[in-house]
Every structure is written in C-alpha cells, then in structure tokens.
Amino acid sequence: MPASEAYDVVVIGAGAGGMTAAAVAAAEGLSVLVIEKTEFVGGTTAWSGGMVWIPGNAQMKQAGLNDSPSEAASYLASTVPEAENADLRETFLARGPEAMDFLEANTEVRLQPVKTYPDYYPEQPGATAGGRVLEPVSFDGVTLGANFARLRAPLPEFTLFGGMMxxxxxxxxxxxxxxxxxxxxxxxxxxxxxxxxxxxxxxGTTLHLGNALAGRLYASLLNRNVDILFDASVEQLVIEGDTVKGVAIGDSSGSRNIVARRGVVLATGGFSHDATLREKLFPAGVGLVSATAPAGTGDGLHVALAVGASLNTRVASPAYWVPASRFTRADGSPGIFPHTVTDRAKPGVIAVNAAGKRCVNEALSYHEFVLAMLRDGNAAADRCFYLVCDRRFLWRYGLGRIQPFTVRLRRYVRSGELIEAPSIDALAEAAGLEKSALANTLEKYNVSARIGLDPEFGRGTTIYQRHLGDPGHSPNPCVAPIEQPPFYALRIYPADLGTAIGLQTDRHARVLRKDGSVIPGLYACGNDMGSIMNGNYPGPGITLGPALTFGYIAGRHLAQERGLA
Structure with a gap:
C-alpha cells in the first residue's frame, strides 16, 4: 500500500518504460508512486529478449565498435522513411546514449554491448554489424529478497527444467x-x-534477457523507496483547469483519487489485448493472437483520449509483428510461442502457406516475416501457414516450444499442436494442404538446398540472416534439405509483439492534443507512446530502446519543471 495519497509523480504501469520513468524521477529526488494493474512488475519486458537498441552508446565505443550520429540517422532515414515523428527520432538519437549513461550511474540497470548482432537491414546505408544493441547484464534475483515473487516470471517455454533461464x-x-x-x-x-x-x-534466480532488465529496474525502484501499488487500475485522470493533477484508481478497497503534484506518466503497455481497438486498427488477417502480457488492454490510451489526447495512427504498421504458434500447457492455460530467433532461420525448415508453397524468406526479421504472411493471406483471418521440417531438424534445433533433443514427441502430436507424418504426401493430407503442391515445393527447395543455395528467396545472403543461422553448418548456415522422415508441420499465426499506434507526444514525452498543444502534467512512454519508428522495425530492441530513453526523458523533465535536475 502507498504510504501517502499525494506524490510528485504517479506512473501507471510497471513495464520497462514506466519503471525507468519512476526510477529516474526518484533518483532526481521526487516522491513517486507506481500503479500496476497486475500482481507483478515487468510486463511484456519480463518475457522479452531484453535487447535495447541505442546507436552511439558508450559501451560500444568502449568495445572498439564504431558508430556516429550521421550513420545512425542515415540508417533510420532508409528504414523509417516517413516524415512523421522525425523530431522524436532525432531526440532519441541525441539522448539515448545520455539516458543509458544516467541509468548506469544512478540505478541498478547494467547493460552490455552485443558485439555481433546486425541491424535488421544490413544492406541499408548506415547499418552496423553489432554494438548498437545492448543486453542486460545477468542479475541475481536473490537481491530482491521477498520481492522476487513480485517479478513476472519468464515464459516457461523459454526456460529449462521448470525455471532455469x-x-x-x-x-x-x-x-x-x-x-x-x-x-x-x-x-x-x-x-x-x-x-x-x-x-x-x-x-532459478540467475536472471537473463528481459527478466534481468525488469529485475534490475525493480531493484532500482525498491532501493529508491518508490511506492508500488499492485492490483490497481486507473479509471480516469484528474483534471484541474487544463492540467492533469492526479488519477482516479480502483482496487480492492474501492475507488479513490491520488494526487500527482508534478505529473502522471502513462506506461500501460499499449492495446494488444483490446479486441475493439485491434479490430478497428489492425489488418483483418491478424486475428487476436498476441505475444504480449495480457494486461495491455489500452488503459493508458483510453484515459488520455478522454481528456483530449491525440492518437497517432499515421504509421507504416499498427504493430510490431512476430509469427507465433499456439498450444495448451499441461495446466490447461493457453500458450503463445513467438518464433523470433530460435528456429526459423536455422537450416532445414521452410514456411508454407495454405497452398503448400513458400511465401517468405524464413530468415528475415520476425516483423518482415509476418508482413509477408499478411500480404499472402489477402486479409483472411483463417489463412493457415506452417513451418515444415524433418526429423533431423527437429532433433537438432527444436521447433517452437519443442526444445532440441526432445525424445518424447507423442504429447505434442496427440494434442494436434505438432503434425507428424512418414511422408510429405501424408503430411500434406494431415495439414489440409494440396499434396502435389507441397511435394513440388519440397522438391524444388531441396535441389538447391543440397548445395546450400536458395534461389527462390535468397535465404542466408545477408549478415543478419547468417547471424540467425547455424554457424556450424556449411556452406550456408541458413539452408539445408528436408529429406529425413518422419516429417513435421507446426501451424503459425500472425501475432503482435506490441502496438505501434499510441499517443502523440513531444520531445519531452509530454502528451499532445489534436491541435498539437501540450496537455500539462501528462506524459507517456513505452507502447502507450506512439512509435517513433512509425511501426517500422529497423533492429533488435527498437521498442525497449525508445521506452527506456523516453522514460528517462519523462523522469528528467518532471524534475526539471521545478529546477531539481
């Protein structure tokens, strides 16, 4: 429970953006309350890879990797061609390194450069082969003490032995x-x-990836006496004149107002699980599959729109996409597995559409992969797509939540999650695909794959694609034939990793009205803030990079408003 009902800053949402804003504001001497809808901190960040894209960061320079503001700007100009939010991208490039330095010096956040992780479009001017991506340094959850139980656990499918990261x-x-x-x-x-x-x-208490980032941010809040109210939802913003002065919340004790003397930061995770907004703003072929934490139902957007905020819908894509498979866990809960980097680009698997034909270079970024699915699906929500592989691939690399070296596959086959067949024709029949089409697709693919080539889609021809492949497989780390029975198919769906449509903000993360004026006292970051990339996906960590940067900017601006920073 909060110690007071009045604070300098109230932050709604305990994901990466919200916790960053709270930690920075607290480090600057402000009293801060974080209001979290669920019983856990971390949001989707705790499930993620934890990558943070920050061009020109100090860590990459210390590692001897070159970058420059002009090269980063050139890369973004080629991968985010729209004019919208150009000022926010300039702010991000200018202040992202500053934000990382502040977090390193004033919080428990520790990030290190990933030296070999290429930008997603390495052929574009200004691209780098690595270093712009930072990853969280491993974190010992024991340091959280009893609060460790409040940190959202990683997806069980991304752990071993029931909890080892x-x-x-x-x-x-x-x-x-x-x-x-x-x-x-x-x-x-x-x-x-x-x-x-x-x-x-x-x-396991040795935390990696996004769980380590969420754990480090949570420790930063605890160590700076930030109050956190769990299981509470924001109902509306409290307005005095034209200024946001607090929030009305609801929890187990009922509804009440909490005063925010400096301002309110919205960081509720976007609207991935708001069916109405999805239907209105997403392509018809997407459906309702999301790889995000379930609390992201657009709470921040709804309360902001009610006080006249502007929603930025001028985007190349309304969300960040990932192909995902669906399943039911042993406890009966539904599961979504995002196929980001673990299987699609490895040698010996292809993606086929309902006609049994390949429709995409499987080693492209997950965002580009789904864009190809949507183009192929002709906006049909029931259009089916499959990943197809053989016994050798499944044993060596796994497929979706089925981990490598899995001996017992029967439970996956019995549930219908995994389709197994002794021949390609039998696999096509079981998956409802036209037999000759799938057989012809495999025959055509295998002829070239035996010598490491993919003339149809050019798989494995960029450093990014080869990075995701198997470096131990030659001559092409992304290409191998599919010819050792039994054969397998796993259905995949277009899913989102987060929404790109969000609240229009200025360079201080302040929320704007439709006429471009500032709503005093109201800030947004994370997926509540409209995508500065306009729904484009230039590289790993382009959601967390801006989330941390503009969370930092919001926290600093709230302190500067009264001369504390």
Whole structure:
C-alpha cells in the first residue's frame, strides 16, 4: 500500500518504460508512486529478449565498435522513411546514449554491448554489424529478497527444467552437450547452480534477457523507496483547469483519487489485448493472437483520449509483428510461442502457406516475416501457414516450444499442436494442404538446398540472416534439405509483439492534443507512446530502446519543471 495519497509523480504501469520513468524521477529526488494493474512488475519486458537498441552508446565505443550520429540517422532515414515523428527520432538519437549513461550511474540497470548482432537491414546505408544493441547484464534475483515473487516470471517455454533461464551465449553450448567436453562441463555447471537455487526459490534466480532488465529496474525502484501499488487500475485522470493533477484508481478497497503534484506518466503497455481497438486498427488477417502480457488492454490510451489526447495512427504498421504458434500447457492455460530467433532461420525448415508453397524468406526479421504472411493471406483471418521440417531438424534445433533433443514427441502430436507424418504426401493430407503442391515445393527447395543455395528467396545472403543461422553448418548456415522422415508441420499465426499506434507526444514525452498543444502534467512512454519508428522495425530492441530513453526523458523533465535536475 502507498504510504501517502499525494506524490510528485504517479506512473501507471510497471513495464520497462514506466519503471525507468519512476526510477529516474526518484533518483532526481521526487516522491513517486507506481500503479500496476497486475500482481507483478515487468510486463511484456519480463518475457522479452531484453535487447535495447541505442546507436552511439558508450559501451560500444568502449568495445572498439564504431558508430556516429550521421550513420545512425542515415540508417533510420532508409528504414523509417516517413516524415512523421522525425523530431522524436532525432531526440532519441541525441539522448539515448545520455539516458543509458544516467541509468548506469544512478540505478541498478547494467547493460552490455552485443558485439555481433546486425541491424535488421544490413544492406541499408548506415547499418552496423553489432554494438548498437545492448543486453542486460545477468542479475541475481536473490537481491530482491521477498520481492522476487513480485517479478513476472519468464515464459516457461523459454526456460529449462521448470525455471532455469539460459543466456544467449549458453545456447550453443547446450546444443553441443555430449559432443563437446567443454560444452558438456559448462552445461553441468549451469544445471548444478540451478539445482542449488531451487532449494530456496520457486524458480532459478540467475536472471537473463528481459527478466534481468525488469529485475534490475525493480531493484532500482525498491532501493529508491518508490511506492508500488499492485492490483490497481486507473479509471480516469484528474483534471484541474487544463492540467492533469492526479488519477482516479480502483482496487480492492474501492475507488479513490491520488494526487500527482508534478505529473502522471502513462506506461500501460499499449492495446494488444483490446479486441475493439485491434479490430478497428489492425489488418483483418491478424486475428487476436498476441505475444504480449495480457494486461495491455489500452488503459493508458483510453484515459488520455478522454481528456483530449491525440492518437497517432499515421504509421507504416499498427504493430510490431512476430509469427507465433499456439498450444495448451499441461495446466490447461493457453500458450503463445513467438518464433523470433530460435528456429526459423536455422537450416532445414521452410514456411508454407495454405497452398503448400513458400511465401517468405524464413530468415528475415520476425516483423518482415509476418508482413509477408499478411500480404499472402489477402486479409483472411483463417489463412493457415506452417513451418515444415524433418526429423533431423527437429532433433537438432527444436521447433517452437519443442526444445532440441526432445525424445518424447507423442504429447505434442496427440494434442494436434505438432503434425507428424512418414511422408510429405501424408503430411500434406494431415495439414489440409494440396499434396502435389507441397511435394513440388519440397522438391524444388531441396535441389538447391543440397548445395546450400536458395534461389527462390535468397535465404542466408545477408549478415543478419547468417547471424540467425547455424554457424556450424556449411556452406550456408541458413539452408539445408528436408529429406529425413518422419516429417513435421507446426501451424503459425500472425501475432503482435506490441502496438505501434499510441499517443502523440513531444520531445519531452509530454502528451499532445489534436491541435498539437501540450496537455500539462501528462506524459507517456513505452507502447502507450506512439512509435517513433512509425511501426517500422529497423533492429533488435527498437521498442525497449525508445521506452527506456523516453522514460528517462519523462523522469528528467518532471524534475526539471521545478529546477531539481
């Protein structure tokens, strides 16, 4: 429970953007309350890869990697061609490194450069092969004490043994268990550490990826005496004159007002789970599949629009996309697996449409992958797509939530999640595809794949695509034939990773009205703020990068308003 009903700053939402704004405001000496709709902090960030895209960051310079404002601006000009929000992109490029330096110096957030993670369009001017992407340094959840239980757990499908997180560098070693002594010993050490952690915690306490970022931000709030109110929803903004002065909230004790002396920051995660807004703003072929945390129902947008805020709908795409598979967990809960980087680009799998034909270069970014699905689907929500592979691929790389080296596949097959067949014709029949079309697709693909080529789509021809492939497979890390029975198909759906349509803001993260004027006392960041990339996806971490940057900007501006910063 909050210690007071009046604060300098009230932040709605405890995802990356909201917690950043709160941590920065608190570090600047302001009293802060965070209001969280669920019982956990972290939002979708806690489920994510935790990548933060910040061109020209200090860490990449320290690692000897070159970048410049002009190169970053050139890259964004080629990948985000629209004029909308150009001023916000300029602000992001100018202040992103500043934000990271502040967080490093004043909070528990620690990020390190990913030296080899190319921008998604490496052929464009100004692109880099790595370093613009920062990842969270691993975090020990034990330091949160009893509050560790308040940190949203990662998706179980991205853990091992019921709760062990694995960082990016450990994955290749786990795939070599039994084939490399060094990798086997490393895996044994990880499992031993995890076993000891489970003696005192319900899941592993060594946190990686987005869970580490969320944990570090949460620790920053706790260490700066930020009050957090869980299981509470914002009902409306409190207005005095033309200025936002607080919020009306509802929780188990009823409805009441909380005063925000400096301002309110909206960071509720966008509207991925608002069916009405999805139907109005999304393409018809998308449906209702989302890979985001379920609390993102547009709460921030709704209360802001009620006081005259402007919604930015001039975007190239209304959301950030990812192909996803659907399943039911053992406990009966529905699951969504986002196919980001673990399987699509590996050698020996293809994506086919309802006609049994390939429709996309499988190694493109997940956003581009779904754009191709939507173009192919002709806005039909029931259009089906499958990932198709053979026994060798499934064993070596896994598929969706089915992890590599899975011996028992029967439960996935019995549930209908995974389709298994002894031949391509039988697979086509089981999936409802035209037999000769799928057979012809595989025959055409395999002829070139045997020598590492993909003349139809050019898979594996850029450094980004090869980065996602298997470096141990040659001559093309992204291409291999599909020819060892049994064969498998997994249905995939267009899904979103977050919304790009959001509130129009200025360079201080202040929410604007339709006439372009500022709503005093109201700020937005994260997915409540309209995408500065206009729904384009230039590289890994282009949602978290702006979320942290504009969360920082909001927190600093709230302090500067009265001369504290």
């Amino acid at each position: 694995v960082n990016r560098l450990d994955i290749p070693h786990l795939r070599k268990v039994g084939r490399s002594l060094h990798s086997t010993l490393r895996a044994m050490r990880l499992v031993s550490q995890y076993a000891l952690q489970r003696l005192r915690a319900p899941r």
